[in-house]
Amino acid sequence: MKSEILYPGAFPMARVHLASGESLKAESGAMVAASPTIDVESRMEGGLLKALSRKMLAGEHFFFQTLRATRGEGEVLLAPTVPGEIVLFEMDGVNEYLVQKDGFLAGAETITIESKMQSFTRGLLGGEGFFILRVGGNGTVILNSFGAVHRLELKPEEEYVVDNAHLVAWSATTSYKIERAASGWISSLTSGEGFVCRFRGPGLVMIQTRNPRGFGAWIRQFMPVTE
């Protein structure tokens, strides 16, 4: 499986080349086009209950698609729904990443994906919902973001504060705490940041340069609501 990003920037697309017999897991609806040698199988990753929990609780689509090169090699073009960067990275079998629910676009067949329940405070205040995806194993993972992706590289014990709406993915070796952005409840709410995550290294934290919720609120002000 070889992958590359076409049109890097706001409207990118991922091209994945599959050798005969190879397959790829993709977020359902992510496929834009594919060679005629590729078959699409919808499969519930991790069984019905896990798929249901992803659907009901993580808001994730019910199925991941499996795109398999059954009749010889071929390529698949994949794109996310929202404008923003796509990043590829290689999983080494040891590192695991936690991915917020809209961040996963596709991955090699050899990677593992499971829904992970967060702690109550993280689920309630973290902004990613109660369930996130835990991605591990070996092979390529393709993530997407809203805006561009910025990598924060944290050394052991190094801390960084991230507005939770900007989170895309983070190493399982990092830990984080939810905190109020400003001291005092009133200033937390009025500073526009609300709750933030204080990450502690070591590991990578991938953040998106735009805030989907903030963008939604910005759009909403132009829609006639009261009159």
Add this chain to the structure above:
Amino acid sequence: MRLTVVIDDDSPNALCFGGAFPPSGAPCLATVTADGLQLVFPAHPSADPRRVAFDRLAVGAGGFDHDHLVVKWDEEGTPFTLYLKDPDVIRAFRTRASGTLSAELHRTAEEVRRRRMRRRAFLWAGLAMVGGLFLALWLGSDRVAEFAVARIPVSWEESIGEASYRQFIMGHTVVEAGPAVEAIDVIAARLTGALQPSPYRFQISVVNSGVVNAFALPGGRVVVFTGLLRKADSAEEVAGVLAHEVNHVLKRHAMVRVAKRLGLVGVVTMLTGNEQGLAGLIKDLGIELATLKFGREQETEADEEGLRLLHRARVAPEGMVSFFERLAEQDAPQLEILSSHPMSEGRAERLRAEIARLPRMTPEPVPVDWVHVRASLRAP
């Protein structure tokens, strides 16, 4: 002699941080020997394999779920950190370690257990809280909705009602002056003069339409259609309808309906949000306040309170009953006012019984020449 406990294969099972290793960690193969840890870096050929004795190690728990054993040591002033997750390696590590390290491991394991317990307890408490709130909404939705509505400032109701009124009149003509408007003003003054002090300012508009209906919006706007005025035989009958509508406003019936339709989100918005948020929610759900149907209990309450208001204003309360009864007999169900206020046997009886219960009162006629008012209203 080296005693290797874990060698399944030579694929990495741990991540090493520090020194020249990449920020995402260097995958390494960690094995536990008799006197310490041995690390090999297959992906980093330039990194020397190393052995670290147990007495140089410090341990703790770390990672997203506190499911990693974090091992730290120092090499000539450079700190290194190893993240271990493989349960076999961790078990071997615990078996081999001794002295202070063993005590530290024990403490770490205790801490992780405590954290997991606490997390589970929090989760259950949270789920119970959310479940309880849902149950409260489901079982006692009326009471929860009323509780939330009671906390809405009147100014929100006014602006939501006003917006809804503006939207409604865009497709209609408001009658600005004339005998009908004057008559409504006289009736409205009689009724509002008899109200208990309330934060609402009532504004009653006459709208040119053949539809036989009247409705109230949150905040004090009431709309009466000329169709209804043409059907009425007296000012007292119109006063009956208005007394009923005014009490929908006073009892905040529209907001209670909205709270129930919006459910948990609506209640939370009412308690913590702002009017823009609430107006947005109402709009999102496509709730038309102008055609909102009230519940049977709300209609009964508006009837009974309406009769009491008529009584206090010294307006003959029979007008309310006779108007609805006559409409029901004459025009069958296509009249809009009857679809929202069905004139069942029960309702008429209840109204008459309620009137009988009120103290004796000599009504004062409403000084309006109703024949003249009716004549002034052309069919639209």
